[in-house]
Amino acid sequence: xxxxxxxxxxxxxxxxxxxxxxxxxxxxxxxxxxxxxxxxxxxxxxxxxxxxxxxxxxxxxxxxxxxxxxxxxxxxxxxxxxxxxxxxxxxxxxxxxxxxxxxxxxxxxxxxxxxxxxxxxxxxxxxxxxxxxxx
Numbered sequence: 001x002x003x004x005x006x007x008x009x010x011x012x013x014x015x016x017x018x019x020x021x022x023x024x025x026x027x028x029x030x031x032x033x034x035x036x037x038x039x040x041x042x043x044x045x046x047x048x049x050x051x052x053x054x055x056x057x058x059x060x061x062x063x064x065x066x067x068x069x070x071x072x073x074x075x076x077x078x079x080x081x082x083x084x085x086x087x088x089x090x091x092x093x094x095x096x097x098x099x100x101x102x103x104x105x106x107x108x109x110x111x112x113x114x115x116x117x118x119x120x121x122x123x124x125x126x127x128x129x130x131x132x133x134x135x
Contacts, residue, residue, distance in 0.1 A: 007040060009077035010108050016042035016057065017079050023047060029086070030079045031057035033065055033100075036072040041065040058092040062099060073100040081110045093123040 009032040017030025022045055029045040043060030058078060065073070076096065080086045085107045088096065096103065102120045120126075 007034065007038065009034060009040065009075065009106065010079060012040055012042060013057075013077045013079040013108070014110075016044050016061075017081075018044075020044040020057070021046045024049070024051070028081060029057040031061040032077045033058075033061040033073060034075045034077075035065060035070045036074050037070075039065075039070060041068070041070070056089060056092050058088050059095055062095055066099060071099075073103050075104040075106065076100070077106040077108065079108045079110070083109065083111055083113075085109055085113050085115050087117075087122060090123075093119065094126065097123050097126045098128055 013030040013032035015030065016032060017028050020028035020030065022028050024047050031043045033041045041061045041064045043057040043064060045055065045057045046060065047054045058076060061076065078088065087107060088105065096105070096119050100119065102118050105117045105119060105122060106114065108114045
């Protein structure tokens with residue numbers, strides 16, 4: 001994990017934010033997802049005209065990591081330009097819980113604001129595979 005300490009997730013997420021496609025909201029988001037082996041996967045939000053098919057930066061980073069075979073994660077950093085720190089949406093919280101567990105979630109804005117939470121704080125009563133138990 002020492003290697004992970006040298007990784008500047010805020011900088012990486014901020015750079016990913018520059019690739020956002022947000023012609024409707026003009027709200028650019030970047031994310032950097034850190035695996036336990038020190039790999040980093042980035043994402044940016046991608047909007048479209050139907051809005052329903054828009055994908056958040058957190059999910060883009062997660063799907064990229066999962067599609068590359070990664071299954072163990074330690075932290076995600078999310079960068080926005082909003083003056084109010086922007087927490088992940090409900091869909092992102094659910095997917096982070098389901099595929100990453102109770103990882104750290106760092107939220108940063110361009111004005112220097114930051115907050116560090118755990119997924120369990122953001123999604124205190126999650127729906128997961130334990131709901132399928134018939135015992």
